[in-house]
Amino acid sequence: MNAGKLDILFANAGGGDMMPLGAITEEHFDRIFGTNVRGVLFTVQKALPLLSNGGSVILTSSTTSIQGTANFSVYSASKAAVRNFARSWALDLKDRGIRVNAVSPGPIRTPGLGGLVPDEARQGLFDALASQVPLGRLGEPEEIGKAVAFLASDAASFVNGIELFVDGGMAQV
Numbered sequence: 001m002n003a004g005k006l007d008i009l010f011a012n013a014g015g016g017d018m019m020p021l022g023a024i025t026e027e028h029f030d031r032i033f034g035t036n037v038r039g040v041l042f043t044v045q046k047a048l049p050l051l052s053n054g055g056s057v058i059l060t061s062s063t064t065s066i067q068g069t070a071n072f073s074v075y076s077a078s079k080a081a082v083r084n085f086a087r088s089w090a091l092d093l094k095d096r097g098i099r100v101n102a103v104s105p106g107p108i109r110t111p112g113l114g115g116l117v118p119d120e121a122r123q124g125l126f127d128a129l130a131s132q133v134p135l136g137r138l139g140e141p142e143e144i145g146k147a148v149a150f151l152a153s154d155a156a157s158f159v160n161g162i163e164l165f166v167d168g169g170m171a172q173v
Contacts (some may be wrong), residue, residue: 005052008152012060013039016075018116029074036078040085054097056152059086061102061163063171079104083163090161099160101151106167107132108139135168 015035019028040059051057061083064076086102093100107113107129114122130137147166150156165171 004050005055006047006050007052007055009044009047009051009055009057010060010148010152011040011043011057013043014060014062014079015112016072016078018071019074020071021073024074032074033078033081036075037081040082044085044089051096051098055099056156057086057089057093057098057100058148058151059083059100059102061086061104063104063106063165063167065104065163066171086163087161099151099156101156101159101161102163103144103147103151104163104165104167104171105144106139106165106170108141108144110141113138133168133170134173137168139166139168 013035016032017028019025044057044059059082062076062079064072065080065083067076069076083102083104086100089100107126109126113129114125117125126138133139144166147164151159151164
């Protein structure tokens with residue numbers, strides 16, 4: 001690590017709630033895009049002077065960036081924007097040798113996922129989502145952490161501009 005410099009930046013912002021088309025408000029849109037898109041953009045931009053040449057930026061997108069999800073269009077669109085940041089920023093930062101990649105989790109057993117529905121419906125949501133995953137289960141936060149650690153490591157030194165799905169195969173079927 002260079003003194004006073006960052007070798008790795010992990011921009012993990014995410015939040016959203018269910019809202020069907022026809023009920024979406026400007027506040028709903030602004031809140032989700034403000035966190036998921038604006039927050040990521042300005043976090044990375046502010047950190048650029050601190051980032052070492054040859055460093056690594058990892059962004060959190062989502063499988064929803066490529067799949068339609070009823071009542072979740074604003075969140076899905078925000079994560080598609082984040083995924084495109086990785087594509088574009090890999091080009092913007094090529095002269096500094098900074099790699100930019102996105103990790104796209106599928107359904108992960110987190111309080112945020114469970115919070116999309118009332119407590120009494122949580123297990124039903126988890127079971128329904130697990131039934132859509134070829135591995136037959138939800139992912140765990142530690143599994144996302146391992147994928148991010150890989151993208152940040154020298155083992156991924158020739159990996160740039162990709163979207164790594166960590167979803168038990170869900171986006172592939």
